[in-house]
Amino acid sequence: MQYQYNEEQTQIKDMFGKFVQDQYGYDRHLALCKSERGFSEDHWQRFAELGLLGLPFSESDGGLGVDGGFLMAIAEEFGRGLVLEPYIATVVLAGGLLARADNREMREALLPRVIAGEFKLxxxxxxxxxxxxxxxxxxxxxxxxxxxxxxxxxxxxxxxxxxxxxxxxxxxxxxxxxxxxxxxxxxxxxxxxxxxxxxxxxxxxxxxxxxxxxxxxxxxxxxxNAELGLSDVVNEALLIMAADGLGAMDQLLALSVDYCKTRQQFGVPIATFQALQHRLADMMIACEKTRSLMWAAYQAQGSVEFGERVAMLKAQIGSAGRYVGQQAVQLHGGIGMTEELSVGAYFKRLTVIDLLCGNRDDQLTYLAQLQTQRALAAA
Structure with a gap:
């Protein structure tokens, strides 16, 4: 059973994490948000050079054929760096379904171009x-x-x-x-x-x-009939989105801890206030609960339980992301509401992740329906 990144996954996570630190400053993020395309084509080509665009595809299709743990690892860094490039859209969602297609001519024509960074889907x-x-x-x-x-x-x-x-x-x-x-x-x-x-x-x-x-x-x-492939691809994309959201939550927690250690009130850092320590502890617990559900969903890939565990994870990222985001904004005070501080940008990222592909309430409704079906079948 795997509940943390293995050595190879950690290496690629660290490698891409350094790339994000060097290339994705908050000012750069704001500039890309306001640009015409909304992302950097240069960064996309670097993704191709680093082999990131070919990670999930089989060697016969020109990829590396690694498992979802590698995608989760780099997705956490996406969240930490507020990466805007359409990786999930092109590689995980569209590329994932294309890789499952039995239209061999289409697959052989397009996937190598996707992996090379020449073509986006x-x-x-x-x-x-x-x-x-x-x-x-x-x-x-x-x-x-x-x-x-x-x-x-x-x-x-x-x-x-x-x-x-x-x-x-x-x-x-x-x-x-x-x-x-x-x-x-x-x-x-x-x-x-x-x-x-x-x-x-x-x-x-x-x-x-x-x-x-x-x-x-x-x-x-x-x-x-694309039903089985489509369901698998969307569930895998939700797992990767959750890893992205977890990276954003971890970064909000780190920013909040650092701020509480430096911001002083009554002549002492506000991190010494017990009430704020409790808030930071609750934020950490929310992050760890999300991490646990993420790895539980990862373990279920390829099984009949995968969709259910992903729904649990998606519901958790919705509620935990909102809680961590709200607490981070409050702990930073008035400046937490301003665009000049990255806290609000991470909160927005988590809000979008919750709303995409069925929000928290939609996932809970789905889980309730599953329970009802099981109860009726057992009756």
Whole structure:
């Protein structure tokens, strides 16, 4: 059983952590948030040079074929550095589904370019009714009379990395009632895109599909069924997002401890006040509870319990992230509300992580439904 990073994972975590410290100062973060693209293309190319873009992909696809622990390790550093590059969008979500596709020609054509940093993808799966459940799909995919085209209709929301993506993978339900995924050029006629800047500076978007035509060979899965792969990919992305959030929480705790040691009141550091020590201790407990659930979810990868443990983790990151963020802002006083201090930026990051892919309440609802189903089955 693994409940902490092994030696190799720690090495890559430390390596990328040093890169983040050198390249991701808070002033740089603010500048990137206000830039046109919202991230650094130079940083993306460095990711490719460091091998980060190929970590989860098999050696046959040109990657390194490592497990999710390596992605968790670098994601914690993403959270610490408030990294804005669309790694989760391109590598974990879209790349993860493409790597599972049985459309070999598409996979062989695109994955090496993704790994080399030459090509960016995003996965459009969230809808207004999905509430974190990727198989709740209303976008439709119908074949034309000749059978050589697929007609897509519907709407997708909060598509991470849409602005930077060269191509989009869209999930849709076929006439047979199966969920499949299709590769789409965002410039295709009938695609209406509305860009979004999330509160933490990340770029996303939503789009409307109106009689959008793609070729039949744009389908990722020849049997028309992407459901298992899609569920696995979203759950793995939630695990990586949670690691990102944990990195942000750890950084907020460290910033708060340092501030309490230096800020003086009545001639002594406020860290000597017992009430504030209790707050810092509670923040640490919230971080450690999240860490424990993260490793519990990691252990369940590939099992039937993975989705349930990820839902528990996502609910925890929502509540713990909010608590740690609120406490950090309060401990820093009025300056904690200002943009010139990074505390607010970390709190925004945690807020976005909670809202993406089904928030805390959505995950708790899902868990309650699972318990109800088990109770009925046992009755």
């Amino acid at each position: 995003c996965l459009a799966w969230e809808e207004r009714a999905s509430r974190g459940q990727p198989l709740t799909v209303s976008v439709t995919a119908k074949s034309n009379q000749a059978g050589d085209k697929i007609i897509l209709n519907g709407q997708k929301i909060v598509v991470l990395g849409l602005a930077a993506a060269d191509k989009v993978i869209v999930t849709a339900v076929s006439e047979e009632g199966c969920v499949n995924a299709y590769l789409l050029d965002p410039a295709t006629v009938g695609v209406q895109i509305q860009g979004q800047t999330l509160v933490d500076g990340q770029r996303a978007g939503q789009f409307q599909l109106t009689e959008v035509e793609v070729s039949a060979d744009a389908a990722l899965f020849s049997d028309g």
